[in-house]
Amino acid sequence: MSVEIKLRNLQKIYPDGTAALGDVSLTCPASACTALVGPSGSGKSTILKIVAGLLDSTGGSVSFGDKDVTGLPPEKRNIGMVFQSYALFPNMTVRENVEFGLMVRGVAAKECQRRALQALESVQISALANRRIRQLSGGQQQRVALARAVVFQPDILLLDEPLSALDAKIRQELRAELAQLLHQFKITAIYVTHDQEEAMALGDQVVVMDHGKIMQVGAPLEIYTRPANDFVARFIGIANLFDVDVQLDSQKAQVQMGFGALSIAANEFRARWPAIASGPAKLLCRPQDAKIVEPAQAHTKLKVTDCLFLGDRIRVTGETENGKTLRMEAHNSSQVKAGDILPVAMDLASIHLIPSAI
Ligand SMILES: Nc1ncnc2c1ncn2[C@@H]1O[C@H](COP(=O)(O)OP(=O)(O)OP(=O)(O)O)[C@@H](O)[C@H]1O
Ligand SMILES: [Mg+2]
Structure with a gap:
């Protein structure tokens, strides 16, 4: 079931004293894609890791729907993740990669197979199920990573620069496909990118960040035509x-x-x-x-x-x-x-x- 994500007054100071997040409050609507965009070091990945439960915040809270998940470990959050480095197993087949997470959770072999194939179909690569990862293009690997993230039927999908390892042309093609898939999944997604075009193409809601603070939140057209300040005006377009x-x-x-x-x-x-x-x-x-x-x-x-x-x-x-x-x-x-x-x-x-x- 798709849920709303609510961040309230999130702060993060890393142990070395780096203040990565100021005071971030944000609602990511259910079944929609929120794109976080901003320059390098603006705190985008820090937010994603806190939502995933991979990193503790130093202040504030995270809720999924009505449930406060602030202290919950990652495996209890029912989240799918796709990162820039796909972290796929190169010598396993596509299907084995997608099944792996289900197997270690003790799902029966037949059920693993059925769900893996369904996930591969949803990203249109079921024909490649028996190929090994190292025999795939970057774009195909990216789809395997996506299939692996959605095979658990997560409530939330977190994507951190999933297209940034690809060259410009395939990146643009995949961007459109990804937008379609996200709508089809009807999942609550947070998509991190430093590419403003990608943020506008994929985000139902765009969040522009700078130096650990939110500069503006709005629909892509709103952000582009009515930026709240110079920073947003210059960063977007x-x-x-x-x-x-x-x-x-x-x-x-x-x-x-x-x-x-x-x-x-x-x-x-x-x-x-x-x-x-x-x-x-x-x-x-x-x-x-x-x-x-x-x-x-x-x-x-x-x-x-x-x-x-x-x-x-x-x-x-x-x-x-x-x-x-x-x-x-x-x-x-x-x-x-x-x-x-x-x-x-x-x-x-x-x-x-x-x-x-x-
Ligand atoms: N483990 C860490 N220890 C100390 N500082 C960190 C750590 N991880 C990140 N930072 C710092 O926190 C700030 C925000 O980092 P973050 O990774 O969230 O940025 P980002 O917006 O994702 O950037 P990029 O677009 O380069 O991925 C940066 O100043 C970064 O150097
Ligand atoms: Mg990052």
């Missing part, structure tokens, strides 16, 4: 961030960018950014939200400094009239080169404002 000055009165908000101004009706402004008042703020504009326009509609004349062909589109980097860097995207047929001056406008419906000092 590509961000143009400008220091701006807001003048808000009863009629309208004027956002002075230093290279032009935006005017937004006061009602709309308050509804979109209730926490922003008159004064300094930061404006976020994603590269796809800046466009080449007719000169009369432009917010700035952008002096192109660099142009990168990305296949389906081009990424243009340029300088605004007051010398700020702006990155934007244009169709791959656009004839743009370094030195060009382009009239550029931001899409008012897509920009976002972030409080200045957090």
